[in-house]
Amino acid sequence: MNKTAITSVVALIFSIAAQTSQAQDEINALVWCDHTDPEFIQPFEQANNVKVNLKDYEGTGTALSIIEQSQPGDWDVFVVDGVDVPRVVEAGLLAPLPENGLPTADLFPEIVMPETHVIDGKTYAITEKFGYNTISYNKNTVDAADMKDISVMWDEKYKGKIALYDYYLPMIGLVAISLGIDTANIQESDLPAIKEKLFAMKAVAKQVGEVVSSQTAIATGEVDILVGGGEWVTAGLTGELPHLDWIIPDQGAVRWSQSVGVFADSKKPDLALKFVQYILSPEGQARLATSSCYWAMPANSKAGDHLNDQQKAALRWDDQKGYLANTQLYPVPSAELDAKMQDIWTEFLQQ
Amino acid sequence: MPSEAALQRKGWAFVVPALLWTLAFFIIPFAVMVMYSLWQRAGTSLVKTWSFDNYASFFEKSHFVAGLINSLEITALVTVISIVLAYPLAWIIAERVSPRWQRMALILAILPFWTSYVVRSYAWLLVLSRNGYLNQTLINLGVIDTPLEIAATRVATVTGFVHFFVMLLTLTIYANLVQLSPNYRRAAADLGANGFQTFWHVILPLTIPGVMVGAFLTFVLCIGDYITPQILGGNNELVLPQIIMLQITRRADFPTAAALSIILMVVISIAYIACARWLKMERT
Numbered sequence: 063m064n065k066t067a068i069t070s071v072v073a074l075i076f077s078i079a080a081q082t083s084q085a086q087d088e089i090n091a092l093v094w095c096d097h098t099d100p101e102f103i104q105p106f107e108q109a110n111n112v113k114v115n116l117k118d119y120e121g122t123g124t125a126l127s128i129i130e131q132s133q134p135g136d137w138d139v140f141v142v143d144g145v146d147v148p149r150v151v152e153a154g155l156l157a158p159l160p161e162n163g164l165p166t167a168d169l170f171p172e173i174v175m176p177e178t179h180v181i182d183g184k185t186y187a188i189t190e191k192f193g194y195n196t197i198s199y200n201k202n203t204v205d206a207a208d209m210k211d212i213s214v215m216w217d218e219k220y221k222g223k224i225a226l227y228d229y230y231l232p233m234i235g236l237v238a239i240s241l242g243i244d245t246a247n248i249q250e251s252d253l254p255a256i257k258e259k260l261f262a263m264k265a266v267a268k269q270v271g272e273v274v275s276s277q278t279a280i281a282t283g284e285v286d287i288l289v290g291g292g293e294w295v296t297a298g299l300t301g302e303l304p305h306l307d308w309i310i311p312d313q314g315a316v317r318w319s320q321s322v323g324v325f326a327d328s329k330k331p332d333l334a335l336k337f338v339q340y341i342l343s344p345e346g347q348a349r350l351a352t353s354s355c356y357w358a359m360p361a362n363s364k365a366g367d368h369l370n371d372q373q374k375a376a377l378r379w380d381d382q383k384g385y386l387a388n389t390q391l392y393p394v395p396s397a398e399l400d401a402k403m404q405d406i407w408t409e410f411l412q413q
Numbered sequence: 414m415p416s417e418a419a420l421q422r423k424g425w426a427f428v429v430p431a432l433l434w435t436l437a438f439f440i441i442p443f444a445v446m447v448m449y450s451l452w453q454r455a456g457t458s459l460v461k462t463w464s465f466d467n468y469a470s471f472f473e474k475s476h477f478v479a480g481l482i483n484s485l486e487i488t489a490l491v492t493v494i495s496i497v498l499a500y501p502l503a504w505i506i507a508e509r510v511s512p513r514w515q516r517m518a519l520i521l522a523i524l525p526f527w528t529s530y531v532v533r534s535y536a537w538l539l540v541l542s543r544n545g546y547l548n549q550t551l552i553n554l555g556v557i558d559t560p561l562e563i564a565a566t567r568v569a570t571v572t573g574f575v576h577f578f579v580m581l582l583t584l585t586i587y588a589n590l591v592q593l594s595p596n597y598r599r600a601a602a603d604l605g606a607n608g609f610q611t612f613w614h615v616i617l618p619l620t621i622p623g624v625m626v627g628a629f630l631t632f633v634l635c636i637g638d639y640i641t642p643q644i645l646g647g648n649n650e651l652v653l654p655q656i657i658m659l660q661i662t663r664r665a666d667f668p669t670a671a672a673l674s675i676i677l678m679v680v681i682s683i684a685y686i687a688c689a690r691w692l693k694m695e696r697t
Contacts, residue, residue: 269647
C-alpha cells in the first residue's frame with residue numbers, strides 16, 4: 063500500500079470519527095399519536111439536529127405502566143391528559159417548568175387551567191391541544207337534528223349504527239352530563255345511574271373501539287354515529303369524507319385537553335424544554351393541530367396565523383367561545399372512584 | 414472406555430444449557446409473576462404485602478369470570494370447527510392429491526402464516542363489515558336485501574381464528590396421516606372392511622394423536638390470544654386476555670394482571686394434563 067493510500071484511509075477514519083462525535087442528540091418523548099406525524103416532528107429535529115424518539119400511548123394508565131417498566135431517566139418529555147397532571151405531579155414524575163419560557167399569555171384563557179398545572183406555586187405542565195368528546199355522525203345517513211339531543215346515545219332509532227369510543231372517562235363524563243351531573247362532581251352514589259345509562263348505550267351500539275377502530279368504523283360506513291367522537295375524528299377527514307360532521311348537543315359535551323411537561327429525572331432537561339417550547343410555538347401548534355393522527359384545536363391562539371381558512375373551518379375556530387362555554391372537562395376521580403369507574407366500564411364492555 | 418463419572422459429566426454438559434434456558438426464561442419469570450400476583454395495586458403505587466386478594470377478586474367480579482367463560486366457549490368452538498374442517502382437508506391432501514402436488518398444497522395451506530396476524534384480522538374486518546366484500550357479494554347476487562351484521566360479533570372472532578387454526582390442524586393431521594403404513598388399509602380390506610369402515614375403525618383412531626396435538630396447540634394459542642377478539646369482536650364481549658390487557662394498559666395494575674394470567678395458565682395446564690392422560694390411555 064503506498065503512502066497516498068494510507069493517508070486516504072487515515073483521513074477516512076478521522077472523518078468517520080469526527081462525524082460520530084457530532085452524532086445527533088436524542089430525547090425520548092411519551093406522547094399521544096398526534097405527535098408522531100413527521101410533518102410535526104421533523105422541523106424541530108432538523109432545526110436542532112436532534113432525534114426525538116416517540117412512544118405513543120392511549121390513556122394515562124397505559125403511560126403509567128410504560129413509565130413503571132422504564133428506568134429513571136429513560137424519558138424526557140411527557141404528553142398527558144390535562145386532568146391527570148396533578149396525579150403525575152404527585153407521583154413525582156414532572157419537573158417544574160420555567161414560567162417565563164412559556165407562552166402562557168397566548169393560550170385560550172379557558173384552557174390554561176392553573177388549578178391542574180400549578181401546584182404549590184410551581185407550573186409543572188402546559189396545555190398544548192384541546193377538543194371535545196361529543197358526537198360525530200354521517201350527515202348522509204342520520205337526521206342532523208337528532209344529534210342535537212344527547213339522548214341520541216341510546217336512541218333505538220339508531221340501534222346497530224352507533225360506535226362508542228372505548229375510553230371510560232369521557233364516556234362516563236358524557237353520560238353524567240346527560241343526567242345533569244357535573245363531570246367535576248361525580249360521586250360514588252351517582253355510579254348506579256351512570257351504569258344504567260351506559261348499559262342502555264351498549265344495548266343499541268354496534269361496537270366499542272379505540273381511536274383507530276372508531277375512526278375506521280365511521281369512515282367506512284360501518285356505523286353512522288360515533289359517541290365520544292368529535293373534531294379529532296372528523297376534522298382531518300373533511301377533505302376526503304365531507305359527509306362526516308360533529309356536533310355538541312344542547313346539553314353539552316366533554317372537553318379534553320392534553321398537557322405537556324418535562325420529566326423530573328430527564329437527563330436532557332434543556333433540550334426537553336426546547337421541545338416543549340417548539341410544541342407551544344404558533345408554528346408547532348398549527349402542525350400539531352392538523353396532525354395526521356387526529357386534528358384538534360391548538361392551545362395557543364396565535365396558531366391561527368399559521369392555519370388556512372379550510373383548516374380553521376374544519377376545526378370550527380370561530381365557534382370555540384360557545385363550545386368552551388357548553389363543555390365540561392373530563393371527570394377527575396379519586397383513585398378509589400377511578401377503580402370503581404373502570405370496573406363499571408369493564409362490565410359495560412362485557413355486556 | 415470412559416468411566417461412568419465421565420459419562421455423567423458429559424450428560425450434564427448436554428443438559429445444563431437447557432436447564433439454564435428453562436430457569437432464565439420460564440422458572441424465574443414465572444416466579445416473578447407469582448410474586449406480583451400476591452402484591453396489590455393501590456392508586457399509583459405498588460403495595461408489596463402478600464395476599465390472595467387478586468385471586469379472590471377474580472371470583473368476586475362477574476365480568477372476570479365471564480371473560481374466562483367467553484374464552485373457553487370461543488376456544489371450544491374454534492377447536493371443534495377447525496378440526497371438522499381440517500381433517501377432510503388433510504385427508505384429501507394426503508390421500509387424494511398426487512405426491513407431486515402435495516408440496517404445493519401444503520405451501521398453500523401454510524400461506525396464511527406468512528401474513529401478519531394483525532393485518533390478517535383487519536383483512537377479515539374488510540370482508541365481514543356491513544359494507545364489506547361478503548355483504549356486497551350477497552346483495553349483488555340477490556341472496557340478501559340488508560347487510561348481515563357479522564363484524565364486531567363472536568362469529569367474526571371465530572371466523573378469524575378458524576382461518577388460522579384450520580391450517581395448523583391440517584399440518585398436524587396430515588403429518589399423522591402420511592406416516593400410516595398402507596398395510597393397515599390392506600389388512601382391513603383383507604378382513605372385508607369397506608372404505609368407510611376402514612376409515613372409521615382403523616385410520617381415524619390411528620390419527621387421533623395428530624388431531625389431539627393440533628387441538629391442544631389450537632386451544633393454547635386461541636385461549637391466550639387477544640388481538641383477534643379485539644379487532645374482530647368489536648369489544649362486544651371480552652375474553653380473559655383482553656381483561657388482562659385492560660388491567661395493564663388502563664390501570665397499570667400488574668398484580669391483578671399477573672393473577673389473571675396465572676388463572677389462565679392453570680386452565681391451560683388442566684387442558685394439557687387431560688390431553689396427555691387421554692393420549693397415554695389411548696396408547697395403553
